[in-house]
Amino acid sequence: MRIAIIPGDGIGKEVIAEAVRVVEAAETAFGFSIEKTAFDWGADRYLCDGTSLPDGAVEMFQNEYDAILLGAVGDPRVPDNRHAADILLGLRFKLDLYVNLRPVKLLADSLTPLKGRTCADIDFVVLRENTEGLYTFMGGIFKKGTPDEIAIQEEVNTRKGVERIIEAAFDLAERTGRRKVTLADKSNAMTYGHDLWRRAFKEVGERHPTIETNAQYIDATAMFMVLDPGQYDVIVTNNLFGDIITDLGAALQGGLGVAGSGNINPGRVSLFEPVHGSAPQFAGKNVANPIGSVLAAGLMLEHLGQKSAADAIERAVVEAINDGKLTKDVGGSLSTTEAGAAIAARVRA
Ligand code: NAD
Ligand code: IPM
Ligand code: MN
Numbered sequence: 001m002r003i004a005i006i007p008g009d010g011i012g013k014e015v016i017a018e019a020v021r022v023v024e025a026a027e028t029a030f031g032f033s034i035e036k037t038a039f040d041w042g043a044d045r046y047l048c049d050g051t052s053l054p055d056g057a058v059e060m061f062q063n064e065y066d067a068i069l070l071g072a073v074g075d076p077r078v079p080d081n082r083h084a085a086d087i088l089l090g091l092r093f094k095l096d097l098y099v100n101l102r103p104v105k106l107l108a109d110s111l112t113p114l115k116g117r118t119c120a121d122i123d124f125v126v127l128r129e130n131t132e133g134l135y136t137f138m139g140g141i142f143k144k145g146t147p148d149e150i151a152i153q154e155e156v157n158t159r160k161g162v163e164r165i166i167e168a169a170f171d172l173a174e175r176t177g178r179r180k181v182t183l184a185d186k187s188n189a190m191t192y193g194h195d196l197w198r199r200a201f202k203e204v205g206e207r208h209p210t211i212e213t214n215a216q217y218i219d220a221t222a223m224f225m226v227l228d229p230g231q232y233d234v235i236v237t238n239n240l241f242g243d244i245i246t247d248l249g250a251a252l253q254g255g256l257g258v259a260g261s262g263n264i265n266p267g268r269v270s271l272f273e274p275v276h277g278s279a280p281q282f283a284g285k286n287v288a289n290p291i292g293s294v295l296a297a298g299l300m301l302e303h304l305g306q307k308s309a310a311d312a313i314e315r316a317v318v319e320a321i322n323d324g325k326l327t328k329d330v331g332g333s334l335s336t337t338e339a340g341a342a343i344a345a346r347v348r349a
Helices: 011-030 043-049 057-064 082-094 159-176 193-206 218-227 239-253 291-303 307-322 336-348
Strands: 002-008 035-038 067-072 099-105 123-129 139-142 150-153 180-185 212-217 234-237 260-264 270-274
Touching: 002 011, 011 067, 011 291, 011 307, 011 336, 043 082, 057 082, 067 082, 067 291, 082 270, 099 159, 099 239, 099 291, 123 159, 123 239, 159 180, 159 193, 159 234, 180 193, 180 218, 180 239, 193 212, 212 218, 218 234, 218 239, 234 239, 260 291, 270 291, 291 307, 291 336, 307 336
Parallel strands: 002 035, 002 067, 067 270, 123 234, 180 212, 180 234
Antiparallel strands: 099 123, 099 260, 139 150, 260 270
């Protein structure tokens, strides 16, 4: 197998090094091997020679690689975030990675900030639409900088795009033995685009009669994720709402440092990354939590058919948490490298 590694910016570089260390431990323990190629794309390269996502990158990944592992992109020296949009959103759109899979699974009771909740209460998956919505850069600014300026950012909802992510949610529920799919939308206010979501959800749901359905407004979802997270198995939602509620979902699991994700198109090369960003204030300090990236690497190995290795990685993370081998953000005192080494050692064992 061949994987492309894009460490990116800030803490992305540090946490991806630990994810790679854990993948290497899994290779040894499970007897498979992965060829890894690193790409130096990110703010340094962009500021040096203007390269963000080079021409031909998409075709190269599609033809020569089995998966991509990315740290994070974003740097205060690039205030408009141009390189990050080109690299991350560019890969999501151009590879048509329409499923943003973001598990919300509490791995140890001690990590959740929710009073009285345990691992039994917090175990669901958010499927975020990943190729349209408010992320298409359609719109514009008119009379910029004047008192009359107008800024329009269009939300794009296509029948194809909406239906395929909802279908993926029901398919995931069926494949993983989950009981219910919840649609989180804002159809009471966004009466065109989200009416399409409601109709598609009803139609696709009827094709999957064994799965329970619930259509909910996103504001209520935000509340229930805190008050009653146990009601969720699979949540399907649009691009922006999915972005927002998965930071909340990460918080339920112990914080942004512990959430992993996959950007997936079943027929294409897919991209795996932590949910968090480049956290510039922690960059270079060896303090970031590597768990989100390690779990993203686990999702990648599962996607590549190495389910036993992926399970072992999750078990190793659970053991490391229970043994207190943690970074500061989750109550420990280890550095990024020490926490990564602790997980890798448990994978090898
Ligand atoms: P962020 O996720 O980088 O950080 C927010 C906060 O979460 C941090 O201040 C920190 O307290 C905590 N945190 C995040 N990751 C952590 C980790 N591994 N260990 C410990 N604590 C962690 O979000 P932000 O500060 O809003 O954004 C910073 C930059 O990252 C911006 O340029 C943003 O656009 C970019 N970003 C990129 C991605 C991505 O590449 N996928 C995702 C989100 C944000
Ligand atoms: C994420 C990030 C990105 C998003 C940003 C960096 C554009 O927040 O992956 O969650 O909004 O999708
Ligand atoms: Mn986000």
